[in-house]
Amino acid sequence: MPEANGKPEYLVGVDLGGTKIQAGIYDQKLSLIGTTKISTKSDRGTDAVLDRIARCVRDAVDECDLSLKQVQAIGIGAPGAVDSAEGRVIYAPNLDWKDVPLRKEIEKRLDLPVFTENDCNLCALGVHAIELKGKPRHMIGLFIGTGIGAGLILNGELYNGHNRSAGEVGHMVILAGGPKCACGNEGCFEAVASRTAIFKRIAAGIKEGEKTELSEMLGDNLKDLRSGDLRRAIRRKDKFTEKVVDEAAQYIGLAVGNLINLLSPEVVALGGGVIEALEQEMMPTITKLARDHVLPGTMKGIEIVASKLGDNAGIAGGAVLAQRSLKRG
Amino acid sequence: MPEANGKPEYLVGVDLGGTKIQAGIYDQKLSLIGTTKISTKSDRGTDAVLDRIARCVRDAVDECDLSLKQVQAIGIGAPGAVDSAEGRVIYAPNLDWKDVPLRKEIEKRLDLPVFTENDCNLCALGVHAIELKGKPRHMIGLFIGTGIGAGLILNGELYNGHNRSAGEVGHMVILAGGPKCACGNEGCFEAVASRTAIFKRIAAGIKEGEKTELSEMLGDNLKDLRSGDLRRAIRRKDKFTEKVVDEAAQYIGLAVGNLINLLSPEVVALGGGVIEALEQEMMPTITKLARDHVLPGTMKGIEIVASKLGDNAGIAGGAVLAQRSLKRG
Numbered sequence: 001m002p003e004a005n006g007k008p009e010y011l012v013g014v015d016l017g018g019t020k021i022q023a024g025i026y027d028q029k030l031s032l033i034g035t036t037k038i039s040t041k042s043d044r045g046t047d048a049v050l051d052r053i054a055r056c057v058r059d060a061v062d063e064c065d066l067s068l069k070q071v072q073a074i075g076i077g078a079p080g081a082v083d084s085a086e087g088r089v090i091y092a093p094n095l096d097w098k099d100v101p102l103r104k105e106i107e108k109r110l111d112l113p114v115f116t117e118n119d120c121n122l123c124a125l126g127v128h129a130i131e132l133k134g135k136p137r138h139m140i141g142l143f144i145g146t147g148i149g150a151g152l153i154l155n156g157e158l159y160n161g162h163n164r165s166a167g168e169v170g171h172m173v174i175l176a177g178g179p180k181c182a183c184g185n186e187g188c189f190e191a192v193a194s195r196t197a198i199f200k201r202i203a204a205g206i207k208e209g210e211k212t213e214l215s216e217m218l219g220d221n222l223k224d225l226r227s228g229d230l231r232r233a234i235r236r237k238d239k240f241t242e243k244v245v246d247e248a249a250q251y252i253g254l255a256v257g258n259l260i261n262l263l264s265p266e267v268v269a270l271g272g273g274v275i276e277a278l279e280q281e282m283m284p285t286i287t288k289l290a291r292d293h294v295l296p297g298t299m300k301g302i303e304i305v306a307s308k309l310g311d312n313a314g315i316a317g318g319a320v321l322a323q324r325s326l327k328r329g
Numbered sequence: 330m331p332e333a334n335g336k337p338e339y340l341v342g343v344d345l346g347g348t349k350i351q352a353g354i355y356d357q358k359l360s361l362i363g364t365t366k367i368s369t370k371s372d373r374g375t376d377a378v379l380d381r382i383a384r385c386v387r388d389a390v391d392e393c394d395l396s397l398k399q400v401q402a403i404g405i406g407a408p409g410a411v412d413s414a415e416g417r418v419i420y421a422p423n424l425d426w427k428d429v430p431l432r433k434e435i436e437k438r439l440d441l442p443v444f445t446e447n448d449c450n451l452c453a454l455g456v457h458a459i460e461l462k463g464k465p466r467h468m469i470g471l472f473i474g475t476g477i478g479a480g481l482i483l484n485g486e487l488y489n490g491h492n493r494s495a496g497e498v499g500h501m502v503i504l505a506g507g508p509k510c511a512c513g514n515e516g517c518f519e520a521v522a523s524r525t526a527i528f529k530r531i532a533a534g535i536k537e538g539e540k541t542e543l544s545e546m547l548g549d550n551l552k553d554l555r556s557g558d559l560r561r562a563i564r565r566k567d568k569f570t571e572k573v574v575d576e577a578a579q580y581i582g583l584a585v586g587n588l589i590n591l592l593s594p595e596v597v598a599l600g601g602g603v604i605e606a607l608e609q610e611m612m613p614t615i616t617k618l619a620r621d622h623v624l625p626g627t628m629k630g631i632e633i634v635a636s637k638l639g640d641n642a643g644i645a646g647g648a649v650l651a652q653r654s655l656k657r658g
């Protein structure tokens with residue numbers, strides 16, 4: 001058990017999402033000591049959410065029998081465009097945030113150094129630094145959930161690009177003229193392979209009279225449908241659900257192929273709620289389709305893997321960000 | 330006029346293509362002194378092509394009233410997968426080359442240091458270093474010709490990736506299930522927007538009875554059709570050619586949008602024979618479609634431009650490669 005006195009030697013990673021806030025306490029070797037999770041309640045307004053982030057960190061610290069004095073720094077991932085240098089969230093649609101000085105507000109509440117990044121970037125950083133021990137020189141972290149996002153590790157470092165918006169792979173068009181995307185365009189990767197896209201296809205199928213275990217499990221309006229239900233339906237031999245999930249896996253494989261052709265990373269690590277729930281069902285199709293789409297001779301030594309960090313990728317990346325940012329001064 | 334004696338202070342860039350070899354002589358400030366162009370004659374075999382590369386360099390040096398003793402180094406771009414560290418062309422389908430020790434063979438013939446790279450990478454390097462004075466921190470060079478390729482400058486440096494095959498944007502699928510590509514897949518960017526794809530659409534249209542100035546200009550079999558003919562037909566108000574070229578421009582715009590969403594570069598510079606011939610006709614559509622496909626708020630300060638280097642991008646990049654490689658020792 002960590003000692004309750006002593007120097008500030010712990011790091012906190014925070015994953016700020018549209019529905020929940022998660023905080024994790026890490027030691028200097030980046031081992032996870034404990035986590036806390038509370039709901040975001042973004043409808044209560046920006047100040048309330050900022051207070052809840054601070055509370056979640058305090059709760060996690062307390063849960064681990066530590067005090068805030070033993071924390072060195074906090075790394076927070078936010079779901080949107082983040083100006084890391086300034087510590088501001090420029091735009092986060094799921095929180096209804098525009099230009100929120102996240103770093104300043106949390107530093108004020110907790111009196112500790114705070115660093116911020118985009119959530120997908122932090123997830124990729126967590127997978128790269130902790131799960132893969134920083135080994136791959138180039139890695140793409142691809143996260144399939146309600147939406148689809150990616151974080152790019154190029155030459156061993158997080159790559160952000162000119163507007164710090166690199167990795168918006170969910171809006172890579174892969175089926176021009178295809179289904180409408182929330183962004184206004186058609187045929188985006190997110191519009192054919194995210195959880196949202198899968199659920200839409202299933203709802204449309206049921207309307208057209210498709211038989212599925214899902215309506216028996218959840219009723220015809222599919223209230224409370226989750227990725228795990230898809231797995232349960234497929235394991236009950238539900239052919240329709242299997243077909244819809246396999247189609248999404250095919251598009252994911254094709255998109256992974258696009259990314260390998262473009263960036264030739266050493267590892268593509270997949271994560272997010274959809275992959276976590278359906279790894280066994282989707283990964284073989286994803287890997288096959290990706291290999292089919294990569295140019296001959298250019299797949300050598302490249303691995304496509306499902307991350308084992310699951311829901312903890314974001315908090316892990318937050319701890320890595322905090323540690324590295326402190327080192328850089 | 331350069332002095333015919335003196336120290337080795339000139340750099341040679343070579344663009345080795347499937348149909349022609351071009352060599353350019355540059356001074357230390359990377360100003361172009363003169364060029365020579367000969368046909369490749371790849372059907373004569375690898376040794377013959379290697380001899381012709383050496384001859385093209387000798388001819389260019391002579392054309393500029395210099396001697397080989399005044400040349401510091403040579404940078405060569407080859408159309409395929411290149412192992413720059415080893416100076417080998419791993420695979421170049423247009424030359425029918427597999428594992429050719431290009432550096433060693435040219436060093437043997439000319440007794441000068443030789444450096445090698447993929448041709449699209451060298452074109453991007455030339456545009457970045459010479460045309461844009463090395464200013465953009467992140468730049469994508471996108472080249473539309475018989476095929477489609479790209480070179481990526483990230484964090485000021487050429488990015489190659491794990492298998493040195495990064496930038497294979499021609500095989501990014503943007504229309505899943507679309508037209509068959511030479512690579513075996515369907516709906517690749519190259520299969521809907523390269524010169525080859527445009528020519529196929531025009532030939533198919535003529536077969537279906539479309540009226541076009543092109544068949545009047547060249548006969549119904551379109552022998553010797555070139556990109557410039559498309560421009561001439563459009564300027565003669567040929568609606569069919571205009572439509573086909575505009576469709577290709579729309580796909581290029583969409584692909585540029587994908588690349589900006591993914592990498593957030595400061596500049597996307599377009600080049601290659603199709604853009605050179607049809608810049609005025611295509612660039613407005615390309616720019617509009619790209620902007621339409623980039624996520625709101627992430628286009629700030631990003632420029633989409635047509636390169637002015639044209640056919641000289643490759644030799645320019647060769648000279649830059651030679652100069653930088655010498656500096657690095």
